[in-house]
Every structure is written in C-alpha cells, then in structure tokens.
Amino acid sequence: MVQHVVAAAQQGVVDDLLHLPMPPAEKVIRTVAVYLGILIVIRIAGKRLMGQMNSQDLVVVLLLSNVVQNAIIGEDNSLVGGLLGAAVLVLVNAGLDHLTLRIPWLAWLLDGRPTVVVTDGLLDHRALLHLGMTPEELDNAIQAQGADSLSQVRRVAVEPGGSVTVELQPDARTATIGDLRRAVEVLTARLEAQGSGPARG
Incomplete structure (x- = not known):
C-alpha cells in the first residue's frame, strides 16, 4: 500500500x-x-x-x-x-x-529616434512635455554629465532607451590630459622659437 x-x-x-x-x-x-x-x-x-x-x-x-x-x-x-x-x-x-x-x-x-530637447542652450518645452519629463529632471540629467546650466549645452537628446546624451559647448568642455599635453607642446614650441631668434641689442 x-x-x-x-x-x-x-x-x-x-x-x-x-x-x-x-x-x-x-x-x-x-x-x-x-x-x-x-x-x-x-x-x-x-x-x-x-x-x-x-x-x-x-x-x-x-x-x-x-x-x-x-x-x-x-x-x-x-x-x-x-x-x-x-x-x-x-x-x-x-x-x-x-x-x-x-x-x-x-x-x-x-x-524610435532620439528626441532633441535642448539646442544651443534653448529648451524645447514641447518636446519635454511630450516625453513627460519635468525641467528639474532634465537639469539633474544635464548636471550629472558635467554642465551647470543650459547655456553650457549645445545639444541634449533623450535616446530611445531612455538615456540622456549631452553635447557641451566647446568652451564648457572639461580639458582632457591629451588637451593639456598638446597645449604644453604648443607653448614649448613657441618658447623655443622665440629663444632661437636673433638677440636684440
């Protein structure tokens, strides 16, 4: 059983x-x-x-x-x-x-395609409203990528996956080590050129 x-x-x-x-x-x-x-x-x-x-x-x-x-x-x-x-x-x-x-x-x-919400520092309120985002949420996303204000931004787009990509104005970009190295090389070349010129009496 x-x-x-x-x-x-x-x-x-x-x-x-x-x-x-x-x-x-x-x-x-x-x-x-x-x-x-x-x-x-x-x-x-x-x-x-x-x-x-x-x-x-x-x-x-x-x-x-x-x-x-x-x-x-x-x-x-x-x-x-x-x-x-x-x-x-x-x-x-x-x-x-x-x-x-x-x-x-x-x-x-x-x-879908990326939705541009900022162009040359100007906010597209209609696009932002369409996405259901508040200006505060956009500001947080922008600041997280190194911009303090919209005036420092050339373009902001919300990608299809929901991520926010920020393209900064050239003057607002943080200098990289490569940028600094190139600037030092240019200054060094100029100083050497001046040093090798004819001496003035």
Whole structure:
C-alpha cells in the first residue's frame, strides 16, 4: 500500500514537471503575443519609462510582469512550459534585434529616434512635455554629465532607451590630459622659437 502511495506521488511530481496542460503551439502564441503587446505599450509610453523613472513609473514596471503572467502561462505551472516560454522569449527578442540591425525602418518602429530637447542652450518645452519629463529632471540629467546650466549645452537628446546624451559647448568642455599635453607642446614650441631668434641689442 505504501509503495503504491509513493509511486503515485512520484508520478504526480513527474506529471507536474513534464505535462503541458496546453498545446505547445498555444504556449508559443501566448508568449509571442504578450511580448509584442508589452513592446507596444512601452513604445507608446515613451522613453521616460525606460530611463528617467519617477516613483509611479517604477510601480508600473514592478507590477507589469505580474499583470501579464497569467496571459502567458494560463493554467500551466509545468517546468517544460516555463522553459518553453523562456526559450520563445529569448529567440523572439534575438530575432527582432537581428532584424532591426538590417532594416532601419523596423528599428525606428520598435525603438524610435532620439528626441532633441535642448539646442544651443534653448529648451524645447514641447518636446519635454511630450516625453513627460519635468525641467528639474532634465537639469539633474544635464548636471550629472558635467554642465551647470543650459547655456553650457549645445545639444541634449533623450535616446530611445531612455538615456540622456549631452553635447557641451566647446568652451564648457572639461580639458582632457591629451588637451593639456598638446597645449604644453604648443607653448614649448613657441618658447623655443622665440629663444632661437636673433638677440636684440
């Protein structure tokens, strides 16, 4: 009797791990559909959700996976189903990455283009409003990249991934070691040229 109970329990564990409650094709379709759906939602939500998140954005990101979980797995809690879903996600994502490298319009469709919010120190309030960013958030991003004010900035763009790229005015750029070395070489050459000139009486 005990052996039958143990054997039944073992068989139940095996069934839970390996038995798919839904056809594999349905699992693949569910996974791809949810992947594309989330991709569209994030594309519409804009670059802010990917980069400059506030507390509300963070809550949305944290809850997103729980909201769509049942849409992917349904009644499937099997190990095989989980591995199949993970494999489909990885393959679809890799395939889209490969296609976006070869098809520019698809890259634009999925990722978008950088949004320029500052040009020659002038803030584009409309572009900033479209992104859902406040001037304070933009100031923080600019200061984090070495600019104290908009007057020191030539161009600021919010990339499709949400990162902020800042191009400083030439006078506002921090000198590198190479810049200093070249300046010293120029000064040294000038001093040597003056020293080798004819002496004045």
